Amino acid sequence: MDYSREERAIIWLCACSGRDYRACAAALREVRDPGLLSEAFTTRAEKELGEFLAALDRRGYFALTVVSDDYPESLRAIPDPPLLLFGAGNRALLGKRKFCVVGSRITPPWAERLGRDIAAELSSEFVIVTGLAEGGDCAAVAGAMESGNLICVLPCGLDKCYPAAHESLKRRIRERGLLLSEYLPSENAAKYSFHARNRLLAGLSEGVLVLSAGERSGALITADRAAEYGRDVFAFPYNPNAAQGAGCNDLLKRGAYVTTCVGDVFACYGIAPKPKKRVELTPEEERLLAILREKGEMHAAELAAAAGMKVHEAAAALSSLEIKDLAVKSGGNRYAAI
């Protein structure tokens, strides 16, 4: 891949010179035109840079610098934009509208299911930006995977995978969507890199939807950054006593948009939601669904009692609702409407 004079200068500065971010940023501010830097390259520096770029090409990665044409404007607007990013996959996604969907690793089944569906619908208008962790992030990935409008930002180098169990998921994302990382390909994830990564999630996107967040969840950091950068923050509402949603409720208190369906996000951006497909239901299913919608998460036996049905009849109707994507089982024989 060909890189311009300026790009080469920045790649060398960030990747080969051994300077840290602050030093690189300071150096760049000083020279103003990075192209001048590359003219001062020694032959050794030229060789180093050549080898590094050849290695990137061999792996099929590309380097994206802060001066590249397709460097997202939204990211450039944050106080500490990464000078250099590495990517693998569909580079064209960088130019599209982006929206971030994240959630903590412990996400209740209903939120995963709803998050997945919302991500799927959002991905018709936006590129979904998210991480690669279990739970909320995975739900977003699963939703957006089909359309391919998906950017995953890794907390480690592109060669690595965190969590390691998601290696095959990462490969699929590379085929259909785009992987981004601000670390050298061989770098491992470190404690601080998750926070740094979260600023990129927020920086890339017009808005952030938080599916679930405990009191100290990393998803809150993404939301905080988004608020700092002037992006919209959306969150699922939770029961007051649900530990998995304490962070979400906190966001809502601080002014995040209450989100229960994709229309809530679309409305904020003036996009008309697509009409929902009508699903045919039996009278029993209607009755159960109405109760579930009214009372929230319920045990199957309580539900059956409320609907005046036998428990096994209710179980059959509930599993039909589950197949029709209208209810979800959330452990301990409890069900919730979605």
Add this chain to the structure above:
Amino acid sequence: MIAKVICYALNGLEGIPVEVETDVNKGIPGYEMVGLPDAAVKESKERVRSALKNSGLLFPVNKITVNFAPADVKKEGAAFDLAVAVSLLKASEQLIGVELGRTVFLGELALNGDVRPVNGMLPILISAKAHGFSRFVIPRGNAEEAKYLGGAEIFPVRNLTEVIRHLTGTQPVLPLETARFVPHARGKGSADLKYVKGQPIARRALEIAVAGGHNLLLSGPPGTGKTMLARCLPTVMPDLTFEEALEITEIHSVAGTLGEEGIVSERPFRTPHHTATTVSMCGGGNRTVHPGEISLAHGGVLFLDELPEYKRSTLEALRQPLEDGKITVSRSAGTVTYPARFMLCASMNPCPCGNYGSADRTCSCSPAEIRRYRRKISGPLLDRIDLQVEVDNIAYDDLASPGEQESSEAVKERVNAARRIQRNRFEGTGLNTNAEMGERELQTFCVLSPDGEKILREAFERMKLSARARSRIVKVARTIADLDASEQILPRHVFEAVSYRLYDKMG
């Protein structure tokens, strides 16, 4: 003079006739045993000698040779003592004029001449009867199990003196009267579904599992009553028939676990601990091949509490018997086949900390930990468990629970009705329950309406179920329809069946 007496050796549940030949010759006094006897049989030498002396009989001071024929069958145990003693008496001309040819002698001797009970009495009697023997002299202590064998003269004896008096006709022993088999002869156990509070979903799953012979997995936090539910399984199973009881008793007789009762009149409920080895589970042993837990559970329930704690190899070994209903154990001593048609009921926690899905406690496990925990149970094994339900710890006091819970007796009623439908359906096919159906039977007996077929296809696409899961679901749906007394499998039956595939849905 040579004397011949019939005794029996056991290979698995199969009795093998052994002729005990004794020859008393002139010569230097000696006592020799030949014909592949093992240590316990050889030791009978000394027991027989003392028993004869202490019963006031004569031990010949001659050259004695005892031969066990056929010589190529390994003989084990102490059941030969009585036969050796009787043949010795006959050979030393102390039982003149007594015809022994068609009588089988079984029993171990004590030094004072008492006859002690032996293990495996019932299978020996059944085999011997099939071989055409109809007169048996057996220890009094085995009378309880022997009395269920009809069509044979069985003489229970206490000691050697009684045997001699009986044989010479001075004081004949009365033959055993054949007993009639009564299920639950010892009265019902304490387990009953009416003591299980709440758990409507698990109760229903229990009923379906028993009605169709399906295996069952109960998943739930600790202390929610999984074990209690499992203990209720035998109470809702159909009563044992005499043939079944006899078959089960044979196995327990060989294992020596038969109680006072003599015959197993209640379905077994076996709960091997999770430290159980593969051998103790499937059967085996050093010299003799003992039946394992799965054979002892034949006709009843094998309950594996905390399934993921069992050794993986032990669990994998269950797969083949679960399909075949029998186990063939090969050892250097020989190959033995034991029946092992049992209902598997397993329980597990939903996650390592046990609180996943709990109403009042939070689970502290990460999703990866939970997945790892569940992965301890292999897919193929899980695939053989048709019903997987959650047992939850909801506080049932909050629910207005109306009166007392349904009793096992009422559930059993419905189970019996469903079993009757299945018996009619499978007449002539050699199958008994829905769970035993193969692909071919599924296509004949489990035709879905076009409506139901469409729903099922939709369900499979949405839930990404495997083809194997499909046939399991159809089988369970068939059982639910049977409980409903419905000829056709209706959509609601399919939906309910789908709701019992917990782990397919979790992926």
